[in-house]
Amino acid sequence: MSAHAAQAIAQLVAEQPVRLLVVDDGRDNRLLLERILRPEGYELRFASDGCDALAQASAQRPDLVLLDVVMPGMDGFEVCRRLKQDQRLAEVPVIFLSALTEVDDKLTGLSLGAVDWVAKPFDAREVQARVRNQVHLRQMSRSLLRANHDLQAKQSRLNEDLAAAADIQRSLMPRTAPSGAEFELAWRFVPCQAVGGDIFNVLPLRDEHLALYVLDVAGHGVPAAMVTVSTVQSLSPLAGLVQAPGSGPPLAPARVLERLDAEYPLERFGKHFTIAYALLDLRTGRLRCSSAAHPRPLLQGTDGRIRELRAGGTIIGLDGLLPFTEDDLQLAPGERLLLYTDGITELADPQGRAFGEERLWAFLERRQGQPLQDLCDDLLAELRTFAAADEPRDDITFLALDWRGLPCPGPQA
Amino acid sequence: MHIDIEDLEDVTVVTVHEPRLDALVAAELRNRLMDLVGQGRTRLALDVSRVGFIDSSGLGVLVALLRRLGKPQALALWGPTPAVDRTLRLARMDRILTLVPDRDAALCALRE
Numbered sequence: 001m002s003a004h005a006a007q008a009i010a011q012l013v014a015e016q017p018v019r020l021l022v023v024d025d026g027r028d029n030r031l032l033l034e035r036i037l038r039p040e041g042y043e044l045r046f047a048s049d050g051c052d053a054l055a056q057a058s059a060q061r062p063d064l065v066l067l068d069v070v071m072p073g074m075d076g077f078e079v080c081r082r083l084k085q086d087q088r089l090a091e092v093p094v095i096f097l098s099a100l101t102e103v104d105d106k107l108t109g110l111s112l113g114a115v116d117w118v119a120k121p122f123d124a125r126e127v128q129a130r131v132r133n134q135v136h137l138r139q140m141s142r143s144l145l146r147a148n149h150d151l152q153a154k155q156s157r158l159n160e161d162l163a164a165a166a167d168i169q170r171s172l173m174p175r176t177a178p179s180g181a182e183f184e185l186a187w188r189f190v191p192c193q194a195v196g197g198d199i200f201n202v203l204p205l206r207d208e209h210l211a212l213y214v215l216d217v218a219g220h221g222v223p224a225a226m227v228t229v230s231t232v233q234s235l236s237p238l239a240g241l242v243q244a245p246g247s248g249p250p251l252a253p254a255r256v257l258e259r260l261d262a263e264y265p266l267e268r269f270g271k272h273f274t275i276a277y278a279l280l281d282l283r284t285g286r287l288r289c290s291s292a293a294h295p296r297p298l299l300q301g302t303d304g305r306i307r308e309l310r311a312g313g314t315i316i317g318l319d320g321l322l323p324f325t326e327d328d329l330q331l332a333p334g335e336r337l338l339l340y341t342d343g344i345t346e347l348a349d350p351q352g353r354a355f356g357e358e359r360l361w362a363f364l365e366r367r368q369g370q371p372l373q374d375l376c377d378d379l380l381a382e383l384r385t386f387a388a389a390d391e392p393r394d395d396i397t398f399l400a401l402d403w404r405g406l407p408c409p410g411p412q413a
Numbered sequence: 414m415h416i417d418i419e420d421l422e423d424v425t426v427v428t429v430h431e432p433r434l435d436a437l438v439a440a441e442l443r444n445r446l447m448d449l450v451g452q453g454r455t456r457l458a459l460d461v462s463r464v465g466f467i468d469s470s471g472l473g474v475l476v477a478l479l480r481r482l483g484k485p486q487a488l489a490l491w492g493p494t495p496a497v498d499r500t501l502r503l504a505r506m507d508r509i510l511t512l513v514p515d516r517d518a519a520l521c522a523l524r525e
Binding site: 216219271272296346394 | 436439466468469470472473476477480503504505506509
């Protein structure tokens with residue numbers, strides 16, 4: 001809590017008069033206490049026996065009770081015991097006033113939950129000082145309670161905002177996989193907080209091209225998520241970065257990364273990102289791919305063997321420090337492409353060992369030919385088993401494509 | 414955040430004692446290093462031999478530092494563990510950073 005907020009709360013509390021309930025069967029004592037305490041600015045109420053004290057306490061919820069011990073009928077100890085048993089009143093501090101001088105009596109009083117003990121006959125200044133202390137403590141604990149309540153309210157608003165942000169982020173990702181006779185797509189996205197620094201997309205582009213990308217902004221949470229929102233916009237087909245406005249084929253992946261690199265210098269958001277970007281020509285099966293400091297996309301052949309698509313460059317954000325290269329290859333029917341973020345390979349087990357590329361490759365080799373949706377489910381399950389009870393420290397995203405090959409040419413019209 | 418700073422005449426040697434350079438420590442490390450540059454240190458030799466893991470946030474620290482220093486020759490690193498070395502190469506940072514075998518080589522490279 002800021003000093004300013006603390007002050008504001010203290011003021012609020014101070015503006016309400018402090019209410020004291022004085023309980024004593026002796027009229028002279030009540031008058032005396034009134035003379036002692038009135039000048040301190042308290043609002044005073046009086047009770048002359050235990051029953052009246054409980055009734056008034058219940059009705060007024062005083063800030064402090066000054067309680068005589070020896071009274072006819074219900075004594076002060078019993079009043080205190082009952083106050084402490086009442087949930088609404090248990091927190092009200094009680095100061096005993098008594099002519100009893102035995103240590104045992106004092107201990108009994110304090111063990112019942114009283115905060116202080118003042119011996120009769122009173123010294124006016126002592127009574128004033130002890131009451132003042134307790135009132136001050138009470139105000140502090142109240143302002144803490146109030147601050148705590150405010151914080152909880154703020155936290156719950158923040159949580160609602162985060163949930164809304166997560167919905168927005170999810171709305172930027174494709175809901176249903178585009179499909180065609182030539183290919184099949186599937187993906188999974190598991191942010192480690194409500195919102196994440198990973199994002200992916202599948203874009204149908206001109207001339208029957210399909211662009212796929214997986215992007216990972218450094219860091220997590222809201223700041224990283226906001227950058228992902230910006231990049232999704234930049235990479236949308238209408239923004240002109242992945243394909244020129246008007247006509248013409250989509251830009252080559254290396255060119256796309258160059259332009260991203262120019263558009264997102266590190267200084268712009270204080271954040272850099274990595275990306276794997278693939279462009280598939282659905283008419284021919286030509287695949288071009290470039291990665292900026294991103295885990296390399298994996299291509300699995302029909303024989304099960306996996307290779308990395310290594311072309312690319314360094315982190316997006318260095319403003320042209322290194323050129324981007326690209327892989328350019330021909331997909332064969334039955335080949336499988338996997339784009340993913342390092343949330344998979346850096347996922348740690350309880351001993352801190354990373355899942356690593358070897359495990360990922362071995363997994364893919366075991367599951368070669370398995371339907372894509374099953375593969376995705378099984379991979380998530382495998383990762384969860386590996387991490388055991390540990391929460392992932394990074395977002396997990398992967399995107400897989402199976403190339404079925406070109407449909408057989410029908411009879412020419 | 415635990416780093417050691419040793420000011421030589423013309424080069425500052427920074428030893429990073431963090432086992433992981435990830436999102437948890439990146440912001441603080443970045444600020445500490447930026448402060449060093451802000452205080453007028455223009456050549457930094459970075460000992461990363463105690464760092465067992467670096468992620469993209471950690472790489473971001475190196476990149477930001479490089480940009481703040483203005484020229485790649487003003488920063489030299491030595492001692493990357495195999496995991497860190499692999500990540501640096503994957504991100505092609507090995508082409509931007511001056512990676513050298515040891516402290517002497519770092520001082521040499523920076524004094525060229």
